[in-house]
Amino acid sequence: MIAQAAERLLRGDTDVTPSRRDCLVLGLTGSGVLGLALGATSGEPAMAVFAGIKVPLLLALTTVLCLPSFFVVNTVLGLRDDFPAACRGLLAAQAVLGLALGALAPGVVWMSLTVMDPYALTLLDGLVFALATWAAQQVLSRHYRPLIARDPRHRLALRGWLVLYVFAAVQLAWVLRPFRGTEGFAVQFLRPEALEQNAYLVLLEHLVRLFR
């Protein structure tokens, strides 16, 4: 049943998109599997459970944070009548994001066994998320194509969503780390300094140091 829903989600056109419940199950399960795989590489069962909770939480919380402004922007742009269709597209994209992450989980385990450098692993994790996001983008485009054809302002709303979603997701991922666990550190759900650092500032610090 769920396998059929996944098949329809990935191959089918917008009119055969699975139900909301199926999309939620697919997205949460897929991202949970990736979380388990990431956490399990530490060899700590508790870390696997924590990461299995945190990856779906990352997707769900980011969506919840960004949805109010997406609603307001759609309404102001005069796209309110299409909002249910836009939301179906977003939900399908989230489900595909989760599914793709789940599908990449074996690759993550393989990478963990073959790559020893923790920085390289972090980069590869980023690549996994980027790949899954690209997959989600394919389905989102499929849903948005008829909407944009009807009213080009949908393109603006979609771009706004993507910018805010990525902006919030990067910081939330930083707050929710560790996903893999670090050797020599105790297993914990969140790091003690979770709410004290900003991902963008850390990145900026690295960049400034690089160019000095």
Next chain:
Amino acid sequence: MVDTPAKESLLATLDRVLRGTFLKPAQLTRGCIDAPVPRLIWLGLLLGGLYGIGLGSYSLFGGADQAFLQVLACACKVPLLFLLTLLVTFPSLYVFAALQRLPLDFRSTLRLLLLAILVHLAVLASLAPVFAFFAASTKSYAFMLLLNVAFFAVGGLLGFMVLRRATHSMFAHAEATLPPFPGDQPEMQGPPSLQIPRSPRHGEQARRVLRVWCLVYGVVGAQMGWLLRPFLGAPDLAFTLFRPREDNVFVGVMRAIASLLGR
């Protein structure tokens, strides 16, 4: 006559504001905007207060001095910021809009601006959860200040879009339905009265005035925000309702960028 159902909730009114129901081209051409002003003001206070709480959450999460007072002050100061900016800029807009023969009278111009401001505030309020999340997970004052500036800019752009759409539909509708402007059609008889000029040249000129006014509004609003600071409440400073006047908003923003770059 205001076209509002007697028992309409504030949320329903907000929905109509966001959908642009109050800015129908046919009504705009007649110079009439049927918007319930008291409700719009209430909505403005609520939405501004909501974003103010989001702003104040930075001092709350950072454990700043008298954080709850800071949240309360912010919730009051955001609507005040919009009100004062409107007070400063509205008279000039009215005069220049009238010179460009926009068909809106004093009250309708004010209603149009109120609607645009409400859209700005609604966008800000919808971004409040994102701001509060960053406030909870970021210590850097400069980053939060710049995030606030970015959110205000996004809201302002959408508010400007509402104004632009209203002016556009005013002229598009007028060009299609009203008789030509005497200056462009010498054979026309009689005074132009308060009709919208049919000439596209006039429409473009009025839109240009509106763009310049929006720029002025943005600059005044930004500096007004600087005068009414603190909104976030710097973590190392004691609570105060207003800070002494110094520099200007642009210096403040440049300083924040420099601080982020570690200079």
